Amino acid sequence: MKKHDDDLRAGRRRREQVLDLVRLIPPGRVASYGGIARYVPGVSPRLVGFLMAGLAARTDVPWQRVINARGTVSAHAHAAEQIRLLEAEGVRFDADGRIDWQRFGWAGPKAEELVVLDLDPLRLLDNEAQEP
Numbered sequence: 001m002k003k004h005d006d007d008l009r010a011g012r013r014r015r016e017q018v019l020d021l022v023r024l025i026p027p028g029r030v031a032s033y034g035g036i037a038r039y040v041p042g043v044s045p046r047l048v049g050f051l052m053a054g055l056a057a058r059t060d061v062p063w064q065r066v067i068n069a070r071g072t073v074s075a076h077a078h079a080a081e082q083i084r085l086l087e088a089e090g091v092r093f094d095a096d097g098r099i100d101w102q103r104f105g106w107a108g109p110k111a112e113e114l115v116v117l118d119l120d121p122l123r124l125l126d127n128e129a130q131e132p
Helices: 002-023 033-037 045-053 079-088 111-116 123-127
Strands: none
């Protein structure tokens, strides 16, 4: 039972770390599911997507600012709302429905923000050379 409780606590902690990271994305910027997952050990891009899908329209977490690595909004029940919210923040999509990562991509958290979230700031070094 203790291991099960520890696993539940760790899962909740990772979930909160993901949500807290997403809260750091400023209006008019976007991050990819994988870009968020890279900062939280044990979290996959798919899990980030699952968490964002469960939040749509019922939260203070700016879920709309997390998109797929292709720079498009993934197909889901709230996709039109996500596009509308992003466009209202100034994010622009090209004719193929893609954003320009250079222009709208989030540079990621600062080291001190990771420390506050109890995440390893050395992950910044690992993420610098990676695309969204």
